[in-house]
Amino acid sequence: MLAAERQGHILDEVQRRGAIRVSELSQLLGVSDMTIRRDLDTLAGQGQLDKVHGGATVRRAPSTDEPGFEAKGQRQVEEKEAIAAAALAMVTPGSAIGLSAGTTTWMFARHLVDVPDLTVVTNSMRIADLLHASPTNGPNVVLTGGVRTPSDALVGPLAVSALEQLHLDVVFMGVHGMDPKAGFTTPNLLEAETDRALVDAGRRFVVLADHTKWGTVGIKTIASIEQADTIVVDSHMASEDLAALRELAQDVVVAEVSAHPVPAP
Template sequence: MLAEQRRSRILHEVAHRGAARVTDLAVLLDVSEMTIRRDLDVLADRDALDKVHGGATARRAPSTDEPGFAAKSVRQQAEKEAIAQAAAALVSPGAAIAISAGTTTWTFARRLSAVPNLTVVTNSIQIADVFHASPSPDTSVVLTGGVRTPSDALVGPVAVSALRQLHVDLVFLGVHGMDPGAGFTTPNILEAETNRAMVSAAQRLVVLADHTKWRTVGLSTIAGLDQADVLVSDDALPHDARKTLGDEVAELVLAPGPAVALPPDTHPVNAKPAHAIDAIQGDS
């Protein structure tokens, strides 16, 4: 295997797992640990990963980095579609739900056209437009006011004030990142405050986050991992994430995503496949 091929494989492993140890990479690629360390030096110099003691971790974006809606909408599309389909199974006819801004939640909203008699509260113009484009006479949409962010969320005191007067059965929350220490986060302080108000307005919290959000940390925390009643992710979620999240959230749902070769020991921990989702609306 050529050096660049080996480094490409290292990047794949680190990106997929979030982190990798020198010893494991040496065994996987059948080379010496010294060779792996040199490869990590080269990749770290390219800003392709972060080298740490004993291995490497995926390179993190700055905690204040906030990509726009268009940029985020083309990322992990297959995973978002799988998550959206699994999450839509949690919505019962006649429910009052809140949907936060984001491209994963926008994808989810597009799955709800067949659910009758919904009341939808959202701080996203994009999500409100989804229901406007496919109008249903028995669906009501409440759009909060607020200041528009780069990711097309309406945030700030006006949005918070509106949300504090409302009560919904479920909130479907999109997040910038999820981390054992930081919890569910966003790079925008005002969006975090608005999302916290949305979470407080709901009886149950459902977080929608694909596997790339694991160990990504935004500037401000929305909620702790243990506050989620349900977390819907995709089945490329790394083993350490499955274990941690399985212990923290009340229910972890892994939606089938694109075919990805996982390590042999990567098995769900306290996780249910999408087809085994229990309806939670009746418990509200």
């Protein structure tokens, strides 16, 4: 296998998994660890991935980089669907829940249309539109005001003021990044304040985060890992990352990813 072809396979695996170890790549491609390390050096030098101790991760964006909803909606679709399905078990009919903006919470919202007597408070126009368009008599939806971000969240003082007056049973939040030191983060300063108000409005705080969010750090912290009552991740999370998360978190639920393709938002 030529070096260029081998490096293409490495990039495909890193993009698919989010992170991978040298030993895994060596076994997968049938070459030595030294060859893999040279390939990783080449790819890192080209800016196509980040080389870390023992392996590589997808290229991390700057802490203020904020992709739009459509761009994020094409990433880790199967993982997000698995997380959404697992989180549905935490929703009680007749309760009031909060949903932050994001593609993971949008996919979660698709599962809520048949939950009876549900009230959903959200700062996501996408989620509000989805639930309002339900052909069934879906949840009662409360949409906060605020200023629109590139990811279609409504943030700022108006959103914070609305959330400060509410009392929710459970808050479900998608996050830009999840890091042992930085906690749950966002690339948007105003969104951090709005998300904090949403967390404070709930009796329970549940984070929905696929495996690629681990090690990603946005400019502002929303909450620490320890503050979440439950964190729902997918089964593609590396075992060492999952172990590190479990050392910090109160409760971690691992959602098994289906092999069947899932439509993107």
